[in-house]
Amino acid sequence: MSLLSVENLVVRHGLLQAVRGVSFTIERGETLALVGANGAGKTTLLRAIAGAHHPAAGRVLLSGADLSNVPSHRRVGMGIALVPEGRKLFVQMTVEENLLLGKTAGRPGDWSVDKVLEMFPNLKPRRHAKTGHLSGGEQQATAIGRALMSNPDVLLLDEVSLGLSPLIVDRVYAALQGLIASGTTIILVEQDLNRALAVSDRVICMLEGRVALEGPSKAVSREDVTKAYFGLHRKSPGSVPA
């Protein structure tokens, strides 16, 4: 059985249909990269999996269990953790307090504040600093650490490299490689296509709320993804944008 499956998921923001019938599955230990232009529905998809948006149709299954009526805080207890876009830290609270909040759901596992600080050594001296005063890289490390503290089965990473300098992005991805190697299941949204293809086993390219391309990261070429990204694979006449 797949660890996580999404079936015909439709999510609306008012009148806007952000996700239009998306289906995919992910196996335990797999790393899935979601790529697509701004507004393609990647963030909405991740937030719907985490329970922050209620789908208008379709469902999300975790190890075969339907999550439709499970609120976000209970999904964390079931093993889904999201690192939200823009980090969304509690800026009035310290790094340690933010990390400890990740433990609220009480899932057993071996992540602890000390282990997160070991993984992100740059956080060590900032342990008792308010997260509002941290640099972007430190904030991102705290956000990832906070999600890890819930000992998730599935980690959802939404644009973890956004707004970070290339050097810091390398550091964040080095830490992610460790997680991937340890067998954590990861779905990540990444704008940098080369990076997305390099770390993932499989890639899904979204376009206007739909899956435009899905395939193993080793097998798909940059050109295929680029075409799907811009919708160039659709050869129907009359759909040429002005």
Place this chain on the structure above:
Amino acid sequence: MSNQIIQGILLGGYYALIACGLSFMFSVMRIINLAHGSLAVFAAFALWWLAARFHISPFVGLLIVLPLMAAIGWVLQRFLLERSARGGALLPILTTFGLAIVIDNLLFEQFGADTRSLAPYIGSLSYDSWEWPGSIYVGKLAVIMFASAVILLGGLQLFLTHTRLGRSIRATSEDPDTAGLVGVDARRANAIAASIAMVTVGLAGAFLGMRSTFDPYAGAPQLLFAFEAAVIGGAGSLWGTLIGGIVLALAQTLGAQVHPQGFLIGGHVAFLIVLFIRLSTSGLGLRGLQRLPTRKPT
């Protein structure tokens, strides 16, 4: 003069006690609870009823009334405030305003217009005093109230910073959506916060009844003092609330020194001065008030 200052500081403890719940609810749930004073008077009536009817000392009665207040807080949050908060920032204020009217009139219908007090049920405590060096006499009840305020505010501060539940409540107040994504049940955190706020309101009601008299419509003046103390101290800061209570009480005591009727005016003047200073230093000015950012309903 030192006598007035000491009495003023002790009275400030009482104001901090009644402001504590108001400030806590505002900082954690972003709700200005206009039923605050009425709920305190309700708790006082409950204690009075237990004492008059069943001869239960108000201190023992607290063991019954405080859990009752906690339950009321939970129910209020789940069935009233949570729903009205979905309608925007203004609706909870109107809701609690209406709630205050309902509570006041229910109390009036039940207990009539008579003025009551818990003082007859606490023995000599209501008038006893200690003599401090410099032949300053301080009321035992006033000292107990001040100590209670310090313990309550300090305890709440420790609870918010050092316990898992406290962190959950703070996270929920900062960003309920993200709190849910890290595993915090935001609804539960808010309901618990409302319960805690109501327990402090129950305690405030007990001391209100012990130190003075109350009637069904006594809630509004209590709300006013609580509001002034909370604003002077900086709404949302627990230790600030204690400072705010003390500043308010000192201003009242000094006002009474200047003129026999200056007690209330002194307090109001201090409140207004602090309010104007806050507005001008925050760069908002009076006009800025109209442009205050409103929180998005969640």
